[in-house]
Amino acid sequence: MAGYSAPIRDMQYLLHDVMDVSGSDIPGYQDLDREFTGAILAEAAKFAEQELQPLNKVGDEQGCTFENGAVRAPEGFREAYDLMREGGWTGLDMDPEFGGQGLPGLMGIAVGEMFVSANMALNMYQGLTHGAASAIFAHGSEEQKSTYLPNMVSGRWSGTMNLTEPHCGTDLGLIRTKAEPQVDGTYRITGQKIWISAGEHDLTENIVHLVLARIPGGPDGIKGISLFIVPKFLIGEDGSLGERNGVSCGGLESKMGIHGNATCVMNYDHAVGHLVGAEHRGMRAMFTMMNEARLGVGLQGYAQGAVAYQNAVQFAVDRLQGRRVTGPSNPEGPADPIIVHPDVRRNLLAQKSFVEGARAFAFWGAQMIDRARRLNDSDAEETISLLTPVIKGFLTDRGFETAVLAQQTLGGAGFTREWGLEQFVRDARITMVYEGTNGVQALDLVGRKLPVNGGKAIMAFFETLKSFIKENQSESDLKAEFLDPLKAASRDLQAASMFFMAESAKDPDNALSGSYDFMHLFGHVCLGLMWTRMAKVSMAALAEGTDDERFHRAKLATGRFYMARQLPSTTAHLARIRSGAAPVMELDAEDF
């Protein structure tokens, strides 16, 4: 059976050695000294390892059950969820005005990684609540905030996002769910939503549905969509729960993974709904939630890779099979542990170098969001907006791939349920799909984010890269092993951007045909940058003397692997991008 050990050491390294968080000018970061973050991470690790992880397999095997409209989460989920609430984890980075602890989002990401690695399906119940609460926080009225947020922050109520309908997923302009205005200022919501995560369950007293719907008479398409709060139980003036609203679960989806999370068909039948923000401006509010969710999904992707990797290493150290070609490493035993074989190491290093690079990338992204929110920094806002589809698309594609590689390390054992690796693969698979498929992320990146303000955000990103590379040229080891490959990869990214600029004017399909490769090229450059930053820090630590030489040497070896073996993929991505639209668009639809 799979285990989990939270990466506290690696997170502390990122927070303090690499990011120097307590020296930051972002409000709230000053409190994040090594001792304080260490205490939080240690508590989170304990909870993740001892309460969440043991329920991961239970959740997968039992799944959720549906009877007479009620959904029951797997055994133990309710108790673990209550402990999560009581521990204050649901409001860790929420506003103290509504009962949150007010820590930076960065700490929420660190703790979130642990919870997702330990039990993704269970953590989703609170993850979705967090997203819904953020949308109400950003776009709700004062009354809505005071009505919903305290109970959502405390986790007593949970939240959901209701976008998809049977005939529309990506293309939300096709939404049919109706919202009819009432004389009392409320609306009556009628329609069907599908694939609603945590749509119905028995973990919380109430469920706050955020629902996209169309007010009759409004504009067609996406411009006529409004956002509504539809609580499962109506709420009295005094905040007490009243009667059941006209919303019910019509059934559960049977699916490949995340069995512990209820994926629901939700039927709205004249349910009372409260408009969030202005009429017909629902997409704007929903995007607040969706952007947060996309970062959260990127985190899910690499967090599943992270726990899968840990279990692969354990197997590779324990399993004795074959002899090292250059001489036995375990001559007293019947065979050597498989971790000595070059191809097993290649596989494990591909996992490790991705997971640690992805963690750095996610932390960097979280810091940018904190900077944007807490300092109203528009540069940070633009950069994170550009990077959001990369974080979502790249980290989930590679996170899934990492789980598959980890499964492969176990050979036949990886295919059995007993060892638990196959669950990580099945659970990770959804991250490439929900909150916008990765193809949609690539489209968002190339079609929407890249051209904003004449490409200002990506130009700024190139500047960051360029000055970082320039500043550190004097370090000869860093230059040869890290800066030079990073420079080469950056050039590929620049060449791809130039190609899009030059060729998409002639035919937009020239850019759209290369969007997926561009997203991956971009992701590789980001991870290359993260590894170079880490290498700089670890080289300096070794040069200055450190009592953790082993850690820093391992960091450098892992980084070297990424730069030498993973980063060269950028050349193939660029070659594909440059082939343009022709190979993609030539074939008639009927000839597929």
Place this chain on the structure above:
Amino acid sequence: MAGYSAPIRDMQYLLHDVMDVSGSDIPGYQDLDREFTGAILAEAAKFAEQELQPLNKVGDEQGCTFENGAVRAPEGFREAYDLMREGGWTGLDMDPEFGGQGLPGLMGIAVGEMFVSANMALNMYQGLTHGAASAIFAHGSEEQKSTYLPNMVSGRWSGTMNLTEPHCGTDLGLIRTKAEPQVDGTYRITGQKIWISAGEHDLTENIVHLVLARIPGGPDGIKGISLFIVPKFLIGEDGSLGERNGVSCGGLESKMGIHGNATCVMNYDHAVGHLVGAEHRGMRAMFTMMNEARLGVGLQGYAQGAVAYQNAVQFAVDRLQGRRVTGPSNPEGPADPIIVHPDVRRNLLAQKSFVEGARAFAFWGAQMIDRARRLNDSDAEETISLLTPVIKGFLTDRGFETAVLAQQTLGGAGFTREWGLEQFVRDARITMVYEGTNGVQALDLVGRKLPVNGGKAIMAFFETLKSFIKENQSESDLKAEFLDPLKAASRDLQAASMFFMAESAKDPDNALSGSYDFMHLFGHVCLGLMWTRMAKVSMAALAEGTDDERFHRAKLATGRFYMARQLPSTTAHLARIRSGAAPVMELDAEDF
């Protein structure tokens, strides 16, 4: 629910337009005219589509059941298996002396692809029988052949391969199962085997286990392994079934996919066994079976990709979502079919160009085996021996990836059980593992196959490539779009081979660290060669005039996609290979 339509048209194109089978000098090929192969393929298609495919989901959902030592296959499996036997499919390419139809192995591969696409778990019961029968055919005594083969060829009895034990999979030298010689010339087999596909079930009257075991007093390690036939029911002198042998199923493995096939723990307790071939020479005989099985697994990999792709296309044509950027393609409808979107096309073309290239590769490999067997052609034997790990490793890695891409085409629907795509992914996953993990295939390729006879086989492969490229230089379209990229990819493969030759003498880890990339680089060159051959044929057909212009144009468009977008991966593989052992071997085992 997923469907299946057998690719008869594409197979006929390969057999006749590309390979010109009836013009071949291989005995038996002369009979394979277009009409004859068309009739066989049409019959096979009918059986696959109407009998096997409808049971694919049933098998996945029900799985096999274990009670009191007996295993029951899913509902309908027995009836479909009987129809398969009655249709003569189990002996299609087996020797007529034992009741087979004596067709070339190539036809077995073509029919096999259909059966695997339709129902991989069910087809495995006969696939393993085929492999076991081949081993007995090649290494058994005359008496063994006459005792077992007629019933195995007819499918009345099935077969299995028993290699793995709890403590040993790849490293078979560690096998502990004992075979004690008896005065009557038989042996008594005692030990435990795990992960035995089709080890016990209710489809056949008897099960013929081929078991690797150790005769006490023999050499240690792999040189002391012998192969035994251990029937489930003992066989009387008159061929009648006698009492139960000392072999029993101890339980079923719960696993990620292929639920319809029973993966068994097999306990041998003084079971009567019959030695196959000489004592201590079991590995040689087992390799006959394993090499056939490896090709069969490569076929499983791309066949799962093939059926997944079909279903992805169907969805992409039906699903209306979003508008084409360059103008609506379905202005009357609420949205355009998603197949018009460049990134959806990119995804589908990656699937299509792999599947059709892989089919050509597998057919080419089958033809080589026929040439080797039926003409005793040692060149063909050496080439297929070199290519076997590439066929297994590359076609299963990319076949799985293709199923994942197809699942992605469906977005959220791909994650649900209802649509069936996720089953293809779960079923395809095992192909990367069994019959030697793909890491072991890469090791076999680089450590064993490449250096044989001073690299004779790969030199011959390079010669084939070179002369093919040279011969066709005058065709200018073929040159620019196909021959030039093929040449570039071939150069990468040659450069990688040179690197291994030069650097592995210094340190064998230099080659072993690049083995996996080499396997993929090799696979890409093979598919590039296949696409170039097909392009030549289709260009000629279009130039000469054909009544199937549409087919040939589609073939060319698909080939162009492969050459322009997939083949450039070879540069990244070469870059990784050239980074050598250092990045892979530097990190201490304790620091993973």
